[in-house]
Amino acid sequence: MPYDSILNWIKFTDPMANPFYPYIKGGSAVYNLPYDIGHKLWELIGGAIAWLVNLLFPGNGVSTFLVGNDMFVNLISIVLMVVVIFAVGFIVNITMIWEERKILGRMMDRRATRIGPLGYLQNIADGLKTFLKEHITPAKADKKGYMWAVTILIGTSVLIACMIPLSDRWFIVDYGTGLLIIFGLFAIAPLMILVAGWSQNNKYSLIGGMRAAAQMVAYEVPILLVFASVSLLAGSFNINDIVHAQANSTWYIVPLFLGFIVFIVSAIAEAERIPFDLPEAEAELVEGWQTEYSGMKWGLIMLGDYFRGYIACALIVIMFLGGWYVPFISVEQQASWLPEIVFLLKVFLVFFVFAWVRAAHCRVRTDQILNIGWKVLMPLAVINLGITVAILLAGGILW
Amino acid sequence: MVIKYLDKFPKGRNARTLWVLKPMWVTLKKMFKTTFHRPVTIMYPYEKEWLPDNYRGRPGLIYERCVGCGVCMRMCPTKCIEIVDSDDNGKKVQRPQVNLGRCMMCGYCAEYCPVNAMIVTPDYELAAFTREELIYGPRKLAWPNPTPGMEVHLEEHLLSDPERGPVAYHITDRPELNAGKCIGCTKCVKVCPTDAVEMQTVGENDKGKPIKVPKFDVSRCICCENCVIECPKGAITIKEVL
Numbered sequence: 050m051p052y053d054s055i056l057n058w059i060k061f062t063d064p065m066a067n068p069f070y071p072y073i074k075g076g077s078a079v080y081n082l083p084y085d086i087g088h089k090l091w092e093l094i095g096g097a098i099a100w101l102v103n104l105l106f107p108g109n110g111v112s113t114f115l116v117g118n119d120m121f122v123n124l125i126s127i128v129l130m131v132v133v134i135f136a137v138g139f140i141v142n143i144t145m146i147w148e149e150r151k152i153l154g155r156m157m158d159r160r161a162t163r164i165g166p167l168g169y170l171q172n173i174a175d176g177l178k179t180f181l182k183e184h185i186t187p188a189k190a191d192k193k194g195y196m197w198a199v200t201i202l203i204g205t206s207v208l209i210a211c212m213i214p215l216s217d218r219w220f221i222v223d224y225g226t227g228l229l230i231i232f233g234l235f236a237i238a239p240l241m242i243l244v245a246g247w248s249q250n251n252k253y254s255l256i257g258g259m260r261a262a263a264q265m266v267a268y269e270v271p272i273l274l275v276f277a278s279v280s281l282l283a284g285s286f287n288i289n290d291i292v293h294a295q296a297n298s299t300w301y302i303v304p305l306f307l308g309f310i311v312f313i314v315s316a317i318a319e320a321e322r323i324p325f326d327l328p329e330a331e332a333e334l335v336e337g338w339q340t341e342y343s344g345m346k347w348g349l350i351m352l353g354d355y356f357r358g359y360i361a362c363a364l365i366v367i368m369f370l371g372g373w374y375v376p377f378i379s380v381e382q383q384a385s386w387l388p389e390i391v392f393l394l395k396v397f398l399v400f401f402v403f404a405w406v407r408a409a410h411c412r413v414r415t416d417q418i419l420n421i422g423w424k425v426l427m428p429l430a431v432i433n434l435g436i437t438v439a440i441l442l443a444g445g446i447l448w
Numbered sequence: 449m450v451i452k453y454l455d456k457f458p459k460g461r462n463a464r465t466l467w468v469l470k471p472m473w474v475t476l477k478k479m480f481k482t483t484f485h486r487p488v489t490i491m492y493p494y495e496k497e498w499l500p501d502n503y504r505g506r507p508g509l510i511y512e513r514c515v516g517c518g519v520c521m522r523m524c525p526t527k528c529i530e531i532v533d534s535d536d537n538g539k540k541v542q543r544p545q546v547n548l549g550r551c552m553m554c555g556y557c558a559e560y561c562p563v564n565a566m567i568v569t570p571d572y573e574l575a576a577f578t579r580e581e582l583i584y585g586p587r588k589l590a591w592p593n594p595t596p597g598m599e600v601h602l603e604e605h606l607l608s609d610p611e612r613g614p615v616a617y618h619i620t621d622r623p624e625l626n627a628g629k630c631i632g633c634t635k636c637v638k639v640c641p642t643d644a645v646e647m648q649t650v651g652e653n654d655k656g657k658p659i660k661v662p663k664f665d666v667s668r669c670i671c672c673e674n675c676v677i678e679c680p681k682g683a684i685t686i687k688e689v690l
Binding site: 152154155156157158159160163405406408409410 | 483488489
């Protein structure tokens, strides 16, 4: 039997030619970069496996099934695509933690992380450390609430982080109501914090959970009003449409500057970061609502916190800072520019503001955040909505 | 609404908490400063802080200069110094030994040393595996290349003689003999570290034997008070000599 080259099994076919290709819009296939990466990964891995199997058992059906069955290849490609998207989100998250630690260190006149090049691997080391810690469940805790609350919390955080599109070719699903779904899942977290605080049977956790619930009352309504004004201006809830509307007119930070201020404050509160980290006030309550969580559960909770910070930054970039487009340059010219990198750089820039606020400000009291939410942010959000309505009445043309 | 809120508390706590820009400006300035220059933090095991010569680390010894008088031993607040026999090129000498497990780095020994043989050193990494290792003998205590900055001088302005300037106590103070109490035992001669005491015959007693009393060589005396302590009859005292 002649030697069968591996190149006969790795062909790099066009993923969009697959009849089961999932991204069809208006009859024509839409290019999706992570799907393409997943497809090419499977062409490599599956092709190699099929080649090996074919070498051992020439002429079998498994090899052709592995690389030739369209439905199977599509399924594996989707799985690998999700892995790719999660890996990118995870790396972005780790980079954000690193960025925050570095910035905080410099602002506090000290050196920050030290392990690895520029201290980048410190988070990996911390993750390994939490991984080795013991798992302790309190004897009198409500076991189901204790485990499910944190599972749903981390799960939804990671889910939305993966749902954020990095560009018009990097997405999981192109939702018609993307903003609403993302915000709906985003708002589950405070409720789950309340459940987690209750189920741990610990006074600090309970106070932290109650604070999360009290805080939620303050910032959810202004956030929804800002969402309403942005989607009114763009005419859609779809993230793609919002970004393209900004690329065609101007960034929404210009007409909706008040909304931007309201949203950045509320988003910091939503992501439970200093100065609005009342539920996890480590100076007053031991570790807030996370007191009884130990080991990798706690590590994942911290990771989920930063995932929510990433989501908040990404929403700000999408809604106010023009998404993945650079201003003053036409959209066609930017098509070959790696819009994902532009988007992530903007996210890191917004996260710099988050870290900066964290370094500069002290924690507010519960009554103060309610005051800020209802007496300052709420009127500003209503004024912002009024501005939006005025622009729309004037014809909806920015300039 | 915001203006009304600020008007309501023009100088109050709420208006100040609302005004959030000042701390942000401060932190941004600090960040640029520490990014372009270096932060104050020193990466300790890899780099060390610059220390002045008179940094008060562990006590050190200039072996050749020491006379073994024992002032350091008597002045030590934690009683960690002991005078032990040592060997200086075959000659048996007395030198201090410091138990650094008890030493509190006060620097009194260096301050009171009449010949400035005890010094302070910039050595602060003293961890050891056993307590015996912390007892520094005279040779281990000796600092290899001492500088004049490591000496600590105890000097004061005398109220009685303001024009003289700062002087050390062992220059102004000298032992004085109460000749009536002296029994001529020559103990002061034996304990004097600088051989400043000499027995002199001042006359004869009833039985025709010579009466010997100590004579202090003021130029060599370092006022270590060994003779005062050792005198069995308390015949020697320290007096200020102007």
